[in-house]
Amino acid sequence: MSPVLAGVLQLIALIAALALAYRPLGDYMAAVYSSPKHLRIEKFIYRCIGANADTEMRWPAYLRGILAFSLAGVLFLYVIQRLQGHLPLSLGFASISPDQAFNTAASFVTNTNWQSYSGEQAMGHVVQTGGLAVQNFVSAATGMAVAVALVRGFARSRTGELGNFWADLVRSTIRILVPLAVLAAIVLVACGAIQNFSGIHGVGQFFGGSQQTNGGAVASQEAIKELGTNGGGYFNANSAHPFENPNAFTNLFEIFLILVIPFALTRTFGKLVGNVKQGYAILAAMVTIWLGFTVLMMWSEFAHGGSALQAAGAAMEGKETRFGIGSSAIFSVATTLTSTGAVDSFHSSFTAFGGGIQLLSMMLGEIAPGGVGSGIYGMLVMAVIAVFIAGLMVGRTPEYLGKKISTREIKLAACYILITPALVLLFTAVSMVLPDALGSMLNTKAQGAAPHGFSEILYAYTSGANNNGSAFAGLNANTPWYNITIGLATLLGRFLPMVFVLALAGSLAEQKPIPETAGTLRTEKPLFAGLLVGTILIITGLTYFPALALGPLAEGLS
Amino acid sequence: MNNSVRNTARLLTAGLRALLVLTVVCGVIYPLVVTGVAQAAFPGTANGSELTSHGKVVGSSLLGQRYDKGKDKQGNPIPDLHWFQPRPSAGLGSNRTAKPPVNPQYDLQVSGASNLGAGNTDLLKSVKDAKQWVATTYGVPESQVPADAVTSSGSGLDPDISPEYAQIQVNRVAKENNLPADKVEQLVKDHTQGRQLGFMGDPRVNVLELNVALRDLVQKQG
Missing domain, CATH: 1.20.1070 (Rhopdopsin 7-helix transmembrane proteins)
Incomplete structure (x- = not known):
């Protein structure tokens, strides 16, 4: 069997697995968010928080809950990293410096998981398992809560109430993420991922003697890192490390974990707005982009452009033998089109066009299918824009799901889509004139790789502001400049869009529904899915083309 | 207020x-x-898939190792050709400013990749050098050297090589150990793993497992 055919078959197997999980998981999540009952453990948690989970919140209250919870998360992570040298179970690692601790705390609370540290060299059990892995759950749950609040904004009328943040947060964690993560972690261990608390210990070697190696709660972190589209690796090599991702089956399984919740949330959305076909249209737009990008990526990697890859005979630099090129390509698109950022192969050594596809995937705003929660709310904002554009073309007041899209809604949606490009382009531009920032590049002009060096910096801010977390990892990002600015980009790129989404949700929920007429744009039809894809590609293309032309396009065409 | x-x-x-x-x-x-x-x-x-041979742990079957005999004057390790060689690590990027540098030599505590771009001239040079070394050492034309033999992996700890790379090492390994080539070739065949379920990943040979079996064979002969 040729490697290309094997790659295509793996893609087909992945699609089949996702299709099987789509309805049951989507329906289950819809039931979780609409159930009036609390589990006993949830009641206990609400008592600990001191919150009444049955009070409805308007959007400012919902937002305040998110901000308070996230602020607590940032402070807690910052403090335990700064104190690591004094904590037990820290494997002898020192405390983390202030700028790196800020960067890591911001990065994990925002579901980004950008890492300017090297896992096996810096973080002990307390920080990894008791701090970082916890945010893998709760940052994902926060994203899901915001998504559900927006969906309620469409589904409800003549009320400003969007649900209860504490209830949505706790249910997402307890009823969805934890049970799935337990199952996934056990599958990973069964296939070879490690799960122990043996810390740093010697392991015998072929010629005798021994070498030091790290033990840890790796499988449990790996499972939620993929499932919650987080991406922060236990080890520096992330999912390329054999202890995180031991074989080709686990590789495909991890891709499945990355994609399963974001895709299934379109079903949840359809259920909650009372018309599953609306969810299918959103799903169709997501699948079109995801499949298109995956096919392009496989083509580019199998063609292995670039002088070094041509000399080698295949694009194997930075890729593992057990995965091969096909499934590494599938992984890299899945991780950049969601907010995951885990890597099973190193993006910096992909072909120039492959690197461009990874960049563009993040630049789309990570909505196909996107992060858990953040993918669907980002996609719904794009749907609002698409409806608006369609309305302009025929001269009708735009409406979506029975809600009028007026000036206020469009302003909020426009703010949403402007934030991340502004952060990415501004920070990249400033870094390009700072000598210190430029000094962090690995690939340089002297090595005939000037555009690649630029791409390293563009990638860093694209990844940070879009809450992805993957990297062109040659860039030495552990400097105060990058730690602080990328940390800020993750925070602003996460919470400002949430403000606009929740304000939008509140404003939609207050409206009274307008009846469908013959002139209403049918948003559950293929035509609308096509319009949505076109809108996304054109808006992103116009925004980022100059930056892409200086980086991957210049590199690929030279 | x-x-x-x-x-x-x-x-x-x-x-x-x-x-x-x-x-x-x-x-x-x-x-x-x-x-x-x-x-x-x-x-x-x-606990890390530890592999034992004659009652002793010889490593994790999931993590690659080096098979060297000492170092040359520049401090570069000299590959010990009695044993099958893993994917190269000498060409791994130094990631200049990272301390310690990212994975110089299958160091279990510093996983990572070279991160050099596809058109980087340093990477091109290391690929060409590696190709030449493999071709001369194993006496095959450069066109027969597979890509995994001249590129470094993502983790820097890749436990596997392609069956093609194992195959071109057979004659030299057999000669160094005074073994008949067909026996070594059979060993490679026995340790070649196909794609999982027939379509997942790429065919591969686990270098540690192969070398352990090779050592048993050498001891039986000797």
């Missing part, structure tokens, strides 16, 4: 309490439950 300060304080306390209780669930109970199940049901894999 006072009221709003009090409300903010109450909200922040609620956030902190929520974080702490969820830390107990997700950061303590969850990893302990998974560890308990893993250690009870899959102790071998949960």
Whole structure:
């Protein structure tokens, strides 16, 4: 069997697995968010928080809950990293410096998981398992809560109430993420991922003697890192490390974990707005982009452009033998089109066009299918824009799901889509004139790789502001400049869009529904899915083309 | 004013309490439950898939190792051609400013990749050098040298090589160990793993497992 055919078959197997999980998981999540009952453990948690989970919140209250919870998360992570040298179970690692601790705390609370540290060299059990892995759950749950609040904004009328943040947060964690993560972690261990608390210990070697190696709660972190589209690796090599991702089956399984919740949330959305076909249209737009990008990526990697890859005979630099090129390509698109950022192969050594596809995937705003929660709310904002554009073309007041899209809604949606490009382009531009920032590049002009060096910096801010977390990892990002600015980009790129989404949700929920007429744009039809894809590609293309032309396009065409 | 300060304080306390209780669930109970199940049901894999030979641990079958005989004057390791060689690591990027540098030589505590771009001239040079070395050492034309033999992996700890790379090493390894080539070739065949379920990943040979079997064969002959 040729490697290309094997790659295509793996893609087909992945699609089949996702299709099987789509309805049951989507329906289950819809039931979780609409159930009036609390589990006993949830009641206990609400008592600990001191919150009444049955009070409805308007959007400012919902937002305040998110901000308070996230602020607590940032402070807690910052403090335990700064104190690591004094904590037990820290494997002898020192405390983390202030700028790196800020960067890591911001990065994990925002579901980004950008890492300017090297896992096996810096973080002990307390920080990894008791701090970082916890945010893998709760940052994902926060994203899901915001998504559900927006969906309620469409589904409800003549009320400003969007649900209860504490209830949505706790249910997402307890009823969805934890049970799935337990199952996934056990599958990973069964296939070879490690799960122990043996810390740093010697392991015998072929010629005798021994070498030091790290033990840890790796499988449990790996499972939620993929499932919650987080991406922060236990080890520096992330999912390329054999202890995180031991074989080709686990590789495909991890891709499945990355994609399963974001895709299934379109079903949840359809259920909650009372018309599953609306969810299918959103799903169709997501699948079109995801499949298109995956096919392009496989083509580019199998063609292995670039002088070094041509000399080698295949694009194997930075890729593992057990995965091969096909499934590494599938992984890299899945991780950049969601907010995951885990890597099973190193993006910096992909072909120039492959690197461009990874960049563009993040630049789309990570909505196909996107992060858990953040993918669907980002996609719904794009749907609002698409409806608006369609309305302009025929001269009708735009409406979506029975809600009028007026000036206020469009302003909020426009703010949403402007934030991340502004952060990415501004920070990249400033870094390009700072000598210190430029000094962090690995690939340089002297090595005939000037555009690649630029791409390293563009990638860093694209990844940070879009809450992805993957990297062109040659860039030495552990400097105060990058730690602080990328940390800020993750925070602003996460919470400002949430403000606009929740304000939008509140404003939609207050409206009274307008009846469908013959002139209403049918948003559950293929035509609308096509319009949505076109809108996304054109808006992103116009925004980022100059930056892409200086980086991957210049590199690929030279 | 006072009221709003009090409300903010109450909200922040609620956030902190929520974080702490969820830390107990997700950061303590969850990893302990998974560890308990893993250690009870899959102790071998949960503890790193250690491979033993004649009662001694010789490494993890999931992690690559080096097979060298000392170092040359520049401090570069000299490959010991009695044994099958893994994917190259000499060409791994130094990641200049990282301390310690990212994975110079299959060091288990510094995983990572070269991160050099596809058109980087340094990478081009290391690929060409590696290709030349493999071709001369194993006496094959450069066109027969597979890509995994001249590129470094993502983790820098790749335990596998392609069956093609193992195959071109057979004659030299057999000669160094005074073994008949067909016996060594059979060994490679026995240790070649196809794609999982016939279509997942790429065919591969686990270098450590192969070398352990080779050592047994050498000892039996000697």
